[in-house]
Amino acid sequence: MKGISRRDMGRLALAAAATVPATARAQTAPSGQPIKIGFSMSLSGGLAGNGRPALTTHRIWAEDVNAKGGLLGRPVELVYYDDQSNGSQVPGIYTKLLDVDKVDIVVSGYSTAIAAPAMPVVMQRNMAFVSLFAANVNSDFKYDRYFSVTTTGSDLKGTFAKGFIDIAMAMDPKPRTIAIVNLDSDFHQRAAESTRFLAKERGLRVVYDRTYPPTTVDFSPIMRSVQAARPDVVFIGSYPPDTAGMLRAASELRVSFPMMGGAMIGPHITAQKLQLGPILNNLVVWDVYAPAPTLQFPGTQALIERYQPIAARENTDALGYYVPPMAYAQMQVVEQAVRRVGKIDQAALAADMHANQFDTVIGPMRFDAQGEWTEDRNLYTQYQGVQGNGIEQFRKPDTQVVLYPPKYKSGEFRKPYTAGA
Amino acid sequence: MDPDLVLLLNGIVSGLLLGGLYAAAAAGLSVSFGMLDVVNIAHPAFMVLGAMLVALLWGATGIDPLVLSILLTPAFWALGAVIYVAYHHFFERRGDEAIQGLAFFFGVLFIIEIGLVLTLGPEQHFADASYANTTLHFGEIDLPLRMLVPTLVSLLAIGGLALFLRRTFMGRAIAAVAQDREALRLLAINPVRVKRLAFGISIAFAALAGGALVVVQPVEATSGHVFIGRVFAIVIMGGLSSLGGCVLAALAFGVVENVTATFYGPSWSPAVAFGCLLLVLAVRPQGLFGRAA
Numbered sequence: 123m124k125g126i127s128r129r130d131m132g133r134l135a136l137a138a139a140a141t142v143p144a145t146a147r148a149q150t151a152p153s154g155q156p157i158k159i160g161f162s163m164s165l166s167g168g169l170a171g172n173g174r175p176a177l178t179t180h181r182i183w184a185e186d187v188n189a190k191g192g193l194l195g196r197p198v199e200l201v202y203y204d205d206q207s208n209g210s211q212v213p214g215i216y217t218k219l220l221d222v223d224k225v226d227i228v229v230s231g232y233s234t235a236i237a238a239p240a241m242p243v244v245m246q247r248n249m250a251f252v253s254l255f256a257a258n259v260n261s262d263f264k265y266d267r268y269f270s271v272t273t274t275g276s277d278l279k280g281t282f283a284k285g286f287i288d289i290a291m292a293m294d295p296k297p298r299t300i301a302i303v304n305l306d307s308d309f310h311q312r313a314a315e316s317t318r319f320l321a322k323e324r325g326l327r328v329v330y331d332r333t334y335p336p337t338t339v340d341f342s343p344i345m346r347s348v349q350a351a352r353p354d355v356v357f358i359g360s361y362p363p364d365t366a367g368m369l370r371a372a373s374e375l376r377v378s379f380p381m382m383g384g385a386m387i388g389p390h391i392t393a394q395k396l397q398l399g400p401i402l403n404n405l406v407v408w409d410v411y412a413p414a415p416t417l418q419f420p421g422t423q424a425l426i427e428r429y430q431p432i433a434a435r436e437n438t439d440a441l442g443y444y445v446p447p448m449a450y451a452q453m454q455v456v457e458q459a460v461r462r463v464g465k466i467d468q469a470a471l472a473a474d475m476h477a478n479q480f481d482t483v484i485g486p487m488r489f490d491a492q493g494e495w496t497e498d499r500n501l502y503t504q505y506q507g508v509q510g511n512g513i514e515q516f517r518k519p520d521t522q523v524v525l526y527p528p529k530y531k532s533g534e535f536r537k538p539y540t541a542g543a
Numbered sequence: 544m545d546p547d548l549v550l551l552l553n554g555i556v557s558g559l560l561l562g563g564l565y566a567a568a569a570a571g572l573s574v575s576f577g578m579l580d581v582v583n584i585a586h587p588a589f590m591v592l593g594a595m596l597v598a599l600l601w602g603a604t605g606i607d608p609l610v611l612s613i614l615l616t617p618a619f620w621a622l623g624a625v626i627y628v629a630y631h632h633f634f635e636r637r638g639d640e641a642i643q644g645l646a647f648f649f650g651v652l653f654i655i656e657i658g659l660v661l662t663l664g665p666e667q668h669f670a671d672a673s674y675a676n677t678t679l680h681f682g683e684i685d686l687p688l689r690m691l692v693p694t695l696v697s698l699l700a701i702g703g704l705a706l707f708l709r710r711t712f713m714g715r716a717i718a719a720v721a722q723d724r725e726a727l728r729l730l731a732i733n734p735v736r737v738k739r740l741a742f743g744i745s746i747a748f749a750a751l752a753g754g755a756l757v758v759v760q761p762v763e764a765t766s767g768h769v770f771i772g773r774v775f776a777i778v779i780m781g782g783l784s785s786l787g788g789c790v791l792a793a794l795a796f797g798v799v800e801n802v803t804a805t806f807y808g809p810s811w812s813p814a815v816a817f818g819c820l821l822l823v824l825a826v827r828p829q830g831l832f833g834r835a836a
Contacts, residue, residue, distance in 0.1 A: 166657055168765050170665030306810065334809035337769040340561040343554055343804035350546055362667060366761050374678045374687040397669045397761060437664035
């Protein structure tokens with residue numbers, strides 16, 4: 123028998139290098155008709171600031187799944203249309219997705235305003251539907267194939283502001299009064315309702331309670347009236363442009379409240395973090411994720427590291443701590459359900475989603491009968507020690523610490539809020 | 544001092560400062576809509592375009608946003624002149640300016656907004672002026688420079704425009720074209736050329752207003768929407784072709800909004816401000832400073 127020479131070994135190694143990866147590729151490469159996943163997404167208009175990072179994340183997820191052999195051995199294909207942040211476009215988009223594009227699965231775009239208008243179409247076709255950042259959309263529809271990827275849970279009134287009020291009531295001395303200011307929008311009305319309800323329950327006297335319209339330009343009269351009411355705690359519900367206006371006004375009026383914050387959407391977006399800088403110090407903000415050590419789940423950091431260079435190229439939210447983890451988790455719910463069920467069967471997918479826990483990049487989640495999380499995870503975080511307007515500090519875990527819920531707590535509450543003074 | 548009086552005085556002062564921003568936004572429209580009868584519904588979008596460009600240039604150079612907006616005015620004037628030429632060629636010349644011209648400017652509005660989203664992204668853009676974090680305090684009255692400086696610069700620019708319209712030949716020609724374009728032809732003046740110049744000026748003012756806006760608040764592509772109703776209301780309330788009326792109406796609008804927000808809640812602000820517009824039109828259909836037909 124001829125021995126194996128060094129040259130033969132070289133040939134063998136070359137052949138192995140050429141064939142083994144090819145075999146591996148053959149085992150993992152998805153094939154056949156793609157599984158089409160359809161959704162509307164706000165790529166222009168007022169919600170685009172969060173819609174575009176969501177789409178970027180969905181693409182990352184699709185790449186990940188296809189690299190791992192696809193779903194049920196088939197490649198995943200995303201089919202989406204720009205809803206222009208306009209809810210009236212949404213029913214038409216889902217009708218087209220289902221009737222013309224013949225998608226296999228539908229999920230929602232970003233926010234309550236976009237998910238809710240899709241519901242009648244989705245319900246008519248009996249599709250399982252996983253939404254993204256939609257607060258209590260199903261409370262009226264009661265659709266048993268609806269599932270929500272947002273942290274609010276089904277008892278918004280009883281839980282949304284609980285963390286905020288708990289932190290306030292733990293202050294020494296205990297606060298006695300609260301001011302509530304909120305934007306006239308569905309989400310913020312619900313947030314304010316929760317605050318009112320819990321404040322009353324805990325014996326806080328409401329000394330200012332006003333809603334402002336989305337067309338407000340100058341926030342100094344509002345902040346001055348709040349200041350004149352001398353509250354111990356200030357709860358604000360606002361969207362990004364208003365948040366900037368409100369905090370600028372607070373800074374100009376040299377406010378000092380033992381505690382201020384609330385459902386202030388804005389500092390979640392990197393551009394606003396950088397703009398406001400030290401004005402954010404000691405602000406207590408509702409959030410869904412923060413780069414805290416207590417909120418690290420399998421895949422979270424890897425996702426953020428993949429997202430950030432793409433975001434820099436695509437000119438979307440640079441840090442990606444707000445939307446991307448949730449958007450990726452939304453698709454993981456679909457992925458895990460399809461893998462478990464083993465086929466595209468809407469009833470079976472919905473049954474699986476009701477029955478099982480999903481392990482995602484934002485942690486484990488389970489859905490209740492209404493499709494909301496069985497356990498809410500309304501995070502209240504506080505910005506601490508912000509200096510200047512550099513981006514690097516916001517990557518550090520001690521710049522935005524988690525105060526609530528206790529199981530994710532990563533820092534201690536600081537007071538008062540003085541708008542950067 | 545009585546706390547309510549402090550609130551009232553601050554409401555008036557902050558309202559005047561807000562009115563300064565409205566005046567900046569409405570002055571250009573007062574020229575195009577009030578004097579030229581061109582319903583440029585895209586005017587606030589041009590303002591946002593100016594604001595976004597200022598934010599971009601500020602990020603690159605660090606030059607004061609208001610200075611940048613002044614530097615942008617020649618380019619915006621040229622842009623305005625080109626748009627007017629297209630508008631005149633396709634609509635005004637044929638007498639189609641009423642509805643089709645309005646649709647044209649709607650189209651321009653959407654093109655600007657989508658173009659901004661596609662090129663600069665949908666996020667907020669901002670420019671921090673060096674004085675933006677400083678507030679002057681006179682007793683109990685607060686004067687944030689973030690609002691005061693843009694207001695003063697805007698009022699100075701509007702004053703300069705008023706002088707130009709009143710003292711120069713071309714300025715008087717612009718005022719004349721608003722009244723009788725055929726009479727201008729008899730004086731061997733081409734009304735189209737005059738209107739092109741004037742429309743360019745109105746768009747150049749949008750750039751200035753953009754500079755003021757981005758000092759006051761961060762902007763995104765659709766930030767102009769909240770100004771559309773207000774600027775048209777202000778120009779109509781001021782009396783269409785009256786720049787002075789436009790400024791006074793803008794200041795009144797700001798004061799009414801802020802005093803209402805202070806005492807009755809911000810939800811009432813737009814209702815009361817637009818209610819005042821209806822009241823003015825009921826008493827003086829030609830606006831505060833307009834001439835009766």
